Amino acid sequence: MVTTLAIEVDRSSPIPLYFQVAQVFEKAILDGQLKPGDRFENELALAKRLNLSRPTTRRAIQELVDKGLLVRKRGVGTQVVQTPVHRPVELTSLFDDLARAGQEPTTQVLDYRLGPATDDIAQHLNLPAGSDVVTMRRLRCSSGQPLAVMTNHLPAALAPDRDELETAGLYQSMRSRGVHIRVARQRIGAKAADREEARLLDEKPKAPLLVMERTAFDDSGRIVEFGSHVYRASRYYFETTLVDR
Amino acid sequence: MVTTLAIEVDRSSPIPLYFQVAQVFEKAILDGQLKPGDRFENELALAKRLNLSRPTTRRAIQELVDKGLLVRKRGVGTQVVQTPVHRPVELTSLFDDLARAGQEPTTQVLDYRLGPATDDIAQHLNLPAGSDVVTMRRLRCSSGQPLAVMTNHLPAALAPDRDELETAGLYQSMRSRGVHIRVARQRIGAKAADREEARLLDEKPKAPLLVMERTAFDDSGRIVEFGSHVYRASRYYFETTLVDR
DNA sequence: TAGTGGTCTAGACCACTGT
DNA sequence: CAGTGGTCTAGACCACTAC
Numbered sequence A, B: 001m002v003t004t005l006a007i008e009v010d011r012s013s014p015i016p017l018y019f020q021v022a023q024v025f026e027k028a029i030l031d032g033q034l035k036p037g038d039r040f041e042n043e044l045a046l047a048k049r050l051n052l053s054r055p056t057t058r059r060a061i062q063e064l065v066d067k068g069l070l071v072r073k074r075g076v077g078t079q080v081v082q083t084p085v086h087r088p089v090e091l092t093s094l095f096d097d098l099a100r101a102g103q104e105p106t107t108q109v110l111d112y113r114l115g116p117a118t119d120d121i122a123q124h125l126n127l128p129a130g131s132d133v134v135t136m137r138r139l140r141c142s143s144g145q146p147l148a149v150m151t152n153h154l155p156a157a158l159a160p161d162r163d164e165l166e167t168a169g170l171y172q173s174m175r176s177r178g179v180h181i182r183v184a185r186q187r188i189g190a191k192a193a194d195r196e197e198a199r200l201l202d203e204k205p206k207a208p209l210l211v212m213e214r215t216a217f218d219d220s221g222r223i224v225e226f227g228s229h230v231y232r233a234s235r236y237y238f239e240t241t242l243v244d245r
Numbered sequence C: 001t002a003g004t005g006g007t008c009t010a011g012a013c014c015a016c017t018g019t
Numbered sequence D: 001c002a003g004t005g006g007t008c009t010a011g012a013c014c015a016c017t018a019c
Helices: A018-031 A043-050 A054-066 A092-100 A121-127 A162-167 A170-175 A195-201 B017-031 B044-052 B054-066 B094-100 B117-126 B162-167 B170-175 B195-201
Strands: A070-073 A077-080 A105-114 A133-143 A145-154 A183-190 A208-218 A223-232 A240-245 B072-074 B076-078 B107-116 B132-142 B145-155 B179-191 B208-218 B223-232 B240-244
Touching: A018 B162, A043 A054, A043 A070, A054 A070, A054 B054, A070 B208, A121 A133, A121 A145, A121 A223, A133 A162, A145 A170, A145 A195, A162 A170, A170 A183, A183 A223, A195 A223, A208 B208, B017 B054, B044 B054, B054 B072, B107 B162, B117 B132, B117 B145, B117 B223, B132 B162, B145 B195, B162 B170, B170 B179, B170 B223, B179 B223, B195 B223
Parallel strands: none
Antiparallel strands: A070 A077, A105 A133, A133 A145, A145 A223, A183 A208, A183 B208, A183 B240, A208 A223, A208 B179, A240 B179, B072 B076, B107 B132, B132 B145, B145 B223, B179 B208, B208 B223
16 A cells, blocks of 8 residues: 655745655654555656656655665665654754753853863864864753753864853854854763762762764864763763664 | 876676765775865766766765765865764674674673563564564673673564574674664663673673664564663764764 | 856666565 | 666756855
8 A cells, every 4th residue: 555645846946856855755754644664655656746857756765765764675665664753863963952852951151261272182173283272161951950061172263152152052153153064973982970070960970971072074074173072871862863775 | 186086987897886986985085095175076077087977976976975074065166074084883783893893702692582572572673562572682792801781672583593693793693584674773872880780791880881772674664673782881982973964 | 257066857777576 | 577676877957156
């Protein structure tokens, strides 16, 4: 049984056709209109039905395969993956994530310092030794409870003002300064809380913490930020979806 | 300055042309032949030089953008991202990862049980309550040191034999039984070691552990495995690359 | 204005799966 | 065998950036 969905695309819209189509199907899957295990319309038929070329249709479907919502099998067909998804991990900041989830994030800037980089930090940011760098340390709370301590290092020219950081996420602040983050590499591990972290996060010393170290690159491939964040294990985890291609 | 690379494609090979091209460039970047910050050849010129169509050439480049090795900017060009990568996270098992890194992984099967699923496990595997399920618990060591305790649940029909698990990874064993894992959803968090985990991993009770819970889907979208793994924080971390598209 | 990447078309041929 | 997805071509037009 193949469920056919009513789809209209707006050819005058600046939103790409493949994206419009992908969005309609994504919504249908997340809403449950297309159920787990359902056969999906085949590419050729869908292209004909939507009056789109096959490559465009194919790209729309591929978007959803990449997100882990659809699975394709050569010679067989396309099916909806079992189990609804909660939310995919994307390249957004924690602040944005929380705000979208209605958790009222707040940020307290614990430290904000401008000065020449140590050798270690300069190396992480791929800058000449002694370049001006802003180092900041923030406490992120949600729903009134401490959630994470975030330490970040940025080239001075890209760093938002201290005040800005209290009301918006770091990435949002950087975006409004024309810095567009395109790639991020992350390491996720665990550690025991030291005395300082325990105090800030309202945990006991040696409590387990989730650690994320991230290096972020802009659309010119330059490093624009390096940070180390520690999260309370009791209040946070990461979600990722891996797809074999 | 644009570095041009000698590239030859084999049109008679079953390996897709876009993949052959992508591999050559990936190797060149990882080897340092193409250096961070380098301008990359533009799509049209590259297509002409390789006698490939633009879409095929484009797809090769896009592979590397998706891996976080290249960054593109409309109207400007393509550049190599700063900082060499260590290794990307892919849909492989820990066993395969370690074996490739020459760390001589060993596996000890602590427990292997076949029986009707509890309600909780049946729900995680999206099976009818009481279906036959194999539950296993394994200790993974590398270089002679304990690394992780892995608890997995599989539909009985898909589970490898107990003996098989001692010499190969779970995914490898499943693959040889015709099960192809295509999508996996993971949650990564942290917790304190309980007494049992501490004993097995040679850590102290309450030591910080990295936790990964994973649900794996095959090429029909069915759930084929659900597992919860705990890693010693001192010996393991996850690496991911996020790309904004 | 020139050069770049982003999108889109209308086909073609092949590889794989299940009957 | 028919039906499906995977790859590939040779163009086209547009949007954005920098000069």
